[in-house]
Amino acid sequence: MGALERESREGSRVAHRHRSGHRRRARAATKKRLRHAASGALLLLAAGGARAEPVLVDAARFVPGLVTEIRYAGSHNFVGRPIDGYEAPLCLLTPRAAAALARVQAALAPDGLGLKVFDCYRPRRAVADFVRWAHDPADLAGKAEFYPDIDKDDLFRLGYIAERSGHSRGSTVDLTLVERGTGRERSMGTPFDLFDPRSGEGAEIPMEARANRARLRGAMIGAGFAPYPAEWWHFTLRDEPHRGQGFDVPVRAVEP
Numbered sequence: 319m320g321a322l323e324r325e326s327r328e329g330s331r332v333a334h335r336h337r338s339g340h341r342r343r344a345r346a347a348t349k350k351r352l353r354h355a356a357s358g359a360l361l362l363l364a365a366g367g368a369r370a371e372p373v374l375v376d377a378a379r380f381v382p383g384l385v386t387e388i389r390y391a392g393s394h395n396f397v398g399r400p401i402d403g404y405e406a407p408l409c410l411l412t413p414r415a416a417a418a419l420a421r422v423q424a425a426l427a428p429d430g431l432g433l434k435v436f437d438c439y440r441p442r443r444a445v446a447d448f449v450r451w452a453h454d455p456a457d458l459a460g461k462a463e464f465y466p467d468i469d470k471d472d473l474f475r476l477g478y479i480a481e482r483s484g485h486s487r488g489s490t491v492d493l494t495l496v497e498r499g500t501g502r503e504r505s506m507g508t509p510f511d512l513f514d515p516r517s518g519e520g521a522e523i524p525m526e527a528r529a530n531r532a533r534l535r536g537a538m539i540g541a542g543f544a545p546y547p548a549e550w551w552h553f554t555l556r557d558e559p560h561r562g563q564g565f566d567v568p569v570r571a572v573e574p
């Protein structure tokens with residue numbers, strides 16, 4: 319069974335759980351089909367195409383003015399090269415997470431602020447790439463910039479990178495605050511993906527950076543996201559769909 323087919327079956331089980339009533343469940347079990355659209359989008363399709371619910375959407379279409387800098391699609395990241403599974407620099411998210419992010423963006427707008435995303439949905443094959451990279455002690459290309467004071471061996475143990483990442487469920491996002499007009503990033507005390515205690519809660523950082531972290535955190539929590547204590551940039555939608563799962567379809571353009 320191919321990865322897409324496997325994911326489709328997983329998605330089908332999720333859809334099934336959410337249907338209420340025996341009759342509807344039985345009908346869904348027999349009629350519902352998951353198909354992989356020609357574009358590569360992962361779609362949940364009802365029989366006859368009556369209703370289509372995408373599992374992942376391009377968040378930029380839902381969040382006006384969202385700035386994207388998808389680091390793992392390029393080389394400016396802790397590995398130092400594009401990561402497996404990132405075929406396009408897109409922020410794919412579940413529709414629920416994208417809608418929540420749109421609420422955050424709207425809440426920030428009156429202050430002239432907006433969001434810039436660094437990572438969104440992360441395929442399992444990308445996580446596997448991180449794990450393979452971690453097992454090569456000679457590959458230290460990104461050490462000086464991203465983990466200067468942490469042994470590469472410890473990055474997973476200390477929780478800076480996950481072997482089973484919430485990002486693979488599509489409702490987790492790495493992001494920061496930017497000024498609306500200029501796109502200039504607000505200072506957060508440490509850069510994105512600096513694996514260091516200073517990136518975590520309670521770190522000794524300048525007051526302005528502390529205020530910026532609090533602004534981001536408050537806006538994200540207000541829209542239903544949970545922060546991650548070790549990394550100021552990492553948030554997961556509390557009421558996320560697809561819990562306990564993980565998708566592996568590559569990051570590439572999805573149908574609108």
Ligand SMILES: C[C@@H](N)C(=O)N[C@H](C)C(=O)O
Binds near residue numbers: 437477478479483511
């Ligand atoms: C690698 C970093 N950007 C991140 O997202 N870390 C968390 C722990 C994860 O990998 O899920």
Ligand SMILES: [Zn+2]
Binds near residue numbers: 490492551552553
């Ligand atoms: Zn993250």
